[in-house]
Amino acid sequence: MANILIVDDVAENLQILQLILRNEGHKVFAAISAEVALRIVTEHLPDLIISDIKMPQMSGLEFCKELKESAATAQIPIIFVSAQSDTDNIVAALEVGGVDYITKPLKPAEVIARVNTQLKVIEAHKLAVRQHLSHVMNQMVVGVAHEINTPLGTAITAVTHFESILNELRSAFDNQTLSAEQLSVGFEDSQESVGLCERSLVRVAKFVKMLKEIAQVERPSCPRDINVNEFCEKLKERWNNESVKLELHIYAHMLKADDEVLSTVIDNLISNSLAHGNLHGSKPITIEFNKAEHGVQITYYDHGQGLQNLTVEELLKPFVTTKRGNAGHVGLSASVTANLISNALYGSYQIFEQGRGLEWVIEIPSEAG
Structure with a gap:
């Protein structure tokens, strides 16, 4: 179930919301003012906020604006509650970043339905992010594996071929059958194998350098x-x-x-x-x-x-x-x-x-x- 913060300057309204939400199994944090709510948000980041609009000192709209200014809290959905149901109030609530609007007096079935709708949206977003991240990671892993395995495979093949050349030359030398022509051809083939191995390893080194450059994006900038x-x-x-x-x-x-x-x-x-x-x-x-x-x-x-x-x-x-x-x-x-x-x-x-x-x-x- 979700962690939900409710904000209202009327204690009776808080009690009603707490009862409705806790009966649904949610963990509820209650704040009697927007100032108290801001402190709670820093300690217990909620999944959803339900806030009254008209409160003394800091209104619900001002509270919402402050949350939207911080990257840590900007994505928390906020449902506004108000006794006023005119279009201007609803539009004002949505313009500052509210996702829904409930009018008083509170009806349990409506509160539950609107809360569940927002929680489904949150879960759908989390699922989409996970799927996208998984796709990106899979693409990256496949790409990295290809870009490293291909030159490494070539280098291993080149080294194996070089080893076979050396074995042939050593065998001919041990049997005293090594000719100048065989030695010359062996040297040429060896140079080709070493060159191919070197080019392949240079490719791997360049790729690793590129990966280090990617890491530069995450390191602190020093302008x-x-x-x-x-x-x-x-x-x-x-x-x-x-x-x-x-x-x-x-x-x-x-x-x-x-x-x-x-x-x-x-x-x-x-x-x-x-x-x-x-x-x-x-x-x-x-x-x-x-x-x-x-x-x-x-x-x-x-x-x-x-x-x-x-x-x-x-x-x-x-x-x-x-x-x-x-x-x-x-x-x-x-x-x-x-x-x-x-x-x-x-x-x-x-x-x-x-x-x-x-x-x-x-x-x-x-x-x-």
Whole structure:
């Protein structure tokens, strides 16, 4: 049964509600005022609240508004009780976040029916959340298993083949039948096996690095003032040895953000462009830093082939990639990048395809974090 908080400044009304609800097996907390109710909510988070509207000092509507301002209590459904049944009062109760309205005098059957309706809604929501979480977890587990097992299986096969080559060479050496040609072929085959093993393990390492980046979303953000010119110099140094041209336009010279997370975001965008963008000729990847009304806008475009028949929604789904099976292309970069922007940088993003390849427009607020 449910934990229900009832709030009314008239003791007789509290007694009636307690009797009705306890007969149904619910655990009931009673408060003679909204102020007392707020204290109870912090100690015993209820599943449902039934509150009178007209109370001295803090009204039921004000009580509801205060609960809705806190993330911890915003989702608690509130049924209002009042002797007034006019439309204006009902509308006012629903506008502040109430889910239902009961008029006095209280009728036990009506109270029970309305309470049961809300409890069914709560259970349906919990079930939907559990089902969605289960689906997401299953999808993630299958994706992680595939992205790790495939290269590990390849690496094991390569090592096994390498071992068989060594056994053949050792056997020929022991039997004094080892020829120069056999040794040369053995070395070539060994190099192929070692190279395949190395590429596969590098893929696993990149995937693990990506998982660590996902964890950055959950860690506490550490925003600080960033000199954009210095940030861009470090960016160019990191990509100096790669086959990529960066064109940087700086029109906003300071921004406030977690520099480690911002670096991860930009690096992910560049890596994704190199892996998937099929960049055209000598055109560079362009990154612009512009002043925005409430912070800094970062515009990124790569002059590549864009979304390649994917929708933006598909691009942001975990494990969606145009290069499934190729080393390093695990289909998480865009999803991770979007989450880092929204949750770790407290920013927003838009993704376009307007003749300049894939284009991200990122807004970083001036008071991030």
